[in-house]
Structure formats: C-alpha cells, structure tokens
Amino acid sequence: xxxxxxxxxxxxxxxxxxxxxxxxxxxxxxxxxxxxxxxxxxxxxxxxxxxxxxxxxxxxxxxxxxxxxxxxxxxxxxxxxxxxxxxxxxxxxxxxxxxxxxxxxxxxxxxxxxxxxxxxxxxxxxxxxxxxxxxxxxxxxxxxxxxxxxxxxxxxxxxxxxxxxxxxxxxxxxxxxxxxxxxxxxxxxxxxxxxxxxxxxxxxxxxxxxxxxxxxxxxxxxxxxxxxxxxxxxxxxxxxxxxxxxxxxxxxxxxxxxxxxxxxxxxxxxx
Numbered sequence: 618x619x620x621x622x623x624x625x626x627x628x629x630x631x632x633x634x635x636x637x638x639x640x641x642x643x644x645x646x647x648x649x650x651x652x653x654x655x656x657x658x659x660x661x662x663x664x665x666x667x668x669x670x671x672x673x674x675x676x677x678x679x680x681x682x683x684x685x686x687x688x689x690x691x692x693x694x695x696x697x698x699x700x701x702x703x704x705x706x707x708x709x710x711x712x713x714x715x716x717x718x719x720x721x722x723x724x725x726x727x728x729x730x731x732x733x734x735x736x737x738x739x740x741x742x743x744x745x746x747x748x749x750x751x752x753x754x755x756x757x758x759x760x761x762x763x764x765x766x767x768x769x770x771x772x773x774x775x776x777x778x779x780x781x782x783x784x785x786x787x788x789x790x791x792x793x794x795x796x797x798x799x800x801x802x803x804x805x806x807x808x809x810x811x812x813x814x815x816x817x818x819x820x821x822x823x824x825x826x827x828x829x830x831x832x833x834x835x836x837x838x839x840x841x842x843x844x845x846x847x848x849x850x851x852x853x854x855x856x857x858x859x860x861x862x863x864x865x866x867x868x869x870x871x872x873x874x875x876x877x878x879x880x881x882x883x884x885x886x887x888x
Contacts, residue, residue, distance in 0.1 A: 622695075622698050622699055622702045623699075623702065624677055625671070625676060625677045625680045625695075626668040626669055626670070626671070626676055626677075626695055626699060627649070627668060627669040627674055627675040627676050627677075628666065628667070628668045628699055628702075628703070629649065629666075629667045629668070630664065630665065630666055630667075630703075631656060631660055631664075631665040631667065632656075632659060632660035632661070632662075632663050632664050632665040633660065633661060633662055633663060633664055634664055635664070636662050636663040636664045637662075637663055637664065637707065637709060637732070638663070638664045638665075638666060638705050638706070638707065638708045638709065639659055639663045639664070639665050639666070639708075639709045639710075639711060640666040640667075640668075640696075640699075640700070640705065640708050640709070640710050640711065641655075641665065641666070641667050641668075641711050641713075641716075642668070642670075642696060642710065642711065642712040642713065642716030642717075642719055642720065643669070643670065643673070643713055643714075643716055644712075644713040644714025644715050644716050644738075644814070644867075645714060645715050645807075645810055645811060645814040646673075646775075646795070646798055646799040646802055646807065646810075646811075647673065647713070647795075647798050647867075648669045648670075648673040648674030648675075648798065648801065648802075649667040649668060649669050649674055650674065650798070651713070651798065651867065651869065651870060652667055652869060654869060654870065654873035655869050655873055655876065655877050658873070658874075658877035658881070659877070659881075663709075666699070666703065666705065666708075668695075668699055670692055670695070670810070671686055671691075671692070671695065671806070672686075672802055672803045672806030672807065672810065673801075673802050673806075674801070678803060678806070681803075681806060683809060686806070686809060686810070686813070687809055687812070687813070688813060688817075689715075689718055689719065689722060689813055689817045689819070690722070692715075692719050692813065693719045693722040693723050693726075696710075696719050696720075696723050697723055697726075697727070700723075700730050705730060706730060707730075707731075707732040708730050708731050708732060709731075709732055709733045709734075709735065709884065710723075710724070710731055710733070710734050710735065711735040711737060711880065712734070712735070712736055712737065712739060713737045713738060713739065713867070713869065714737070714738055714739055714740075714814070714840070714841070714866065715739070715810075715813065715814040715817065716737075716739070717734075717736035717737065717739025717740070718739065718740075718741065718817055718819050720734050720736065721734075721736075721741065721819045721822050721823065721826055722819055722822060724826045724827075724828045725819075725822040725825040725826050728826070728827050728828050731828040732828070732829075733828060733829050733830065733831070733883075733884065733887060734826070734828050734829070734830040734831070735830070735831045735833065735880055735883070736830065736831070736832050736833065736849065737833050737868065737869060737876070738833065738834065738835055738838055738840070738841045738866050738867065738868060739832075739841060739849070740753060740754070740840070740841045740845045740849070741753075741818065741819045741820040741822075741823055741845075741848070741849055741852070742817070742818040742819070742820055743755050743760070743814070743815050743840060743841070744756075744757055744760050744815065744816065744818070745757065746818075751820065751848075752844065752845075753845060754839070754840065754841065754842045754844075754845060755815070755840070760815050760816070763778075763811075763815065764808075764811060764812060764815065767807070767808055767811050768808055771799075771804040771807060771808065772800060772804075775796050775799035775800055776796055778799075779792045779793075779795040779796035779799060780792040781839060782795065782839070782840065782865070782866045782867070783795045783865050783866065783867055783870070783871065784835075784837065784838070784839070784864045784865025784866060784871070785864060785865045785871045788871065791867075791870060791871055794870065795867065795870070820852065823849065823852035823853050824852060824853075824854065826853055826854065827854055827855065828855070829855045829856075829857075829887060830850075830853050830855060830856045830857070831856075831857050831859060831879075831880065831883045832846045832849050832850045832853070832856055832857065832858045832859065833846070833859050833861060833868070833876070833879055833880075834846030834858070834859070834860050834861070835860075835861055835863045835864050835865060835866070835868050836860060836861060836862055836863065836864055837864040837865070838864065838865060838866050839866065840866045841866065843860055846858055846860065857883060859879050859883070861875055861876070861879060862875060863875050863876065
C-alpha cells in the first residue's frame, strides 16, 4: 500500500474552512513555505490548500520514483490526486513557475474541479523554439549549460543562481532565503525536477484550458519575460494579463502585497 497522499505531499489546510478553496503550487527549488507571506492575506476568507512537490519540503522522499517524476505528468497527477483525495471543487489554483505548467495540464485534462487559474511568473515553455518562432526567453544552449552546471555541483549552482532568479539586488536577504530553499531539496531529485521545469512544453495545451485564468508577469523577470505572459494570455480562451511592478521571478516573496492585491482584485472582479 502506498503512502497516504496527505503525508506524501505534506498537504496542509489553513484558513477559513467554509471559504472558497485556493490551492497553491510552488515552483522548482521551493516548498510550500514560500507562500508564507501570502497566507495572512487570504486566510480570513479562503480555505487554503498547500503542499510540497515530491522531494521538496516535508514530502515523503521514500515515495519518490524517477520513473514517475521524470516528466511533468508525474507532478500533475499529484495535483489531481490531492484534489480527488480532499474532494476539492471550484478550486482557485495558483501555480508559481513550473507549478503553472501543472495547472495548465491538469485543467486541460479535467476542468471540472477548477473555478479559476492564476499563473504567477509562469511560462508554457522556458526554452526558445526558433523553428516555430517561439521565444521563451532562454536558448537551448543556455539551458544545456544551466543543467550541466547544476549536475556538476548543485550547491555551487544554488549559490550562484539564487540572486539571478530572485532578482531584487537590493534585497540580499531574499537571495539567501532562496538559496536556503534550493539547498533543502534533495540534490538528486532537484536535478531531475530542473529538467522537468526547464524542458517541459505545454504550449499545445493552452487552447484547451477553458477555465478563466489570470496571467501574472513581473515587469522584469529573467526566466519569464513579459512577452511570455502576453503569448500565454493570447493562447488561452479566457485570460486576463496583469503585468506587475514587481521584479524577479518570485513576486510572492519579494512583493507579497502587490501579488496578493492583484490576485484578490481579479477574484473580486470575477465573482
């Protein structure tokens, strides 16, 4: 018998038990703790479901299977399993970075459990595809070098990349926070999850996502530039694009007030 889903993904339920459900899905190298600055903004009115992807945070590392988690489908199935286990309905799904890709895949496969999607600094493909004119923001050569550096020495990679990914050079404490988060992830699993994050491509699924979606992009984000948000919103049948003043790739960490206000404002208008 497999590990209970709630234990496997360290599922935590917070906030108003009678409120609408918001499910937060973190990105690569992070865990549910990265949402801590948003929790106070939502907990009065919403029922919050947080969890850790396999290998992150307090997930059950013994449940990790390379065969399952070498593709986005493995992580997407975890999202679907958690929703089914908790019998969640009308879910507002907030996915950061690759977490947004999981939301695309899950909502395209079965929109019945979703009320709305929020993609936070996400991208349908981080890699450029010159053959069809798509510019994700990172060349295939750059991604090969990034993954090679990560394979060579994960801890050095974490120290070097945390400031680049976080942005906000005037806030070195945030760089340290992200580096610490990187270093809490099992290095072997992190290497495989990095490949899932940077090599996945869900562009073909965007037209199949019928759920209303808020696409949130930062004004300056090395990994998910504004034009990627514009592309995503254009490909989705029912999308609203919000370009924030926030910079870097983790606005829920560097600009939590603006991030929360943007999400809450969208939900209020959509109600």
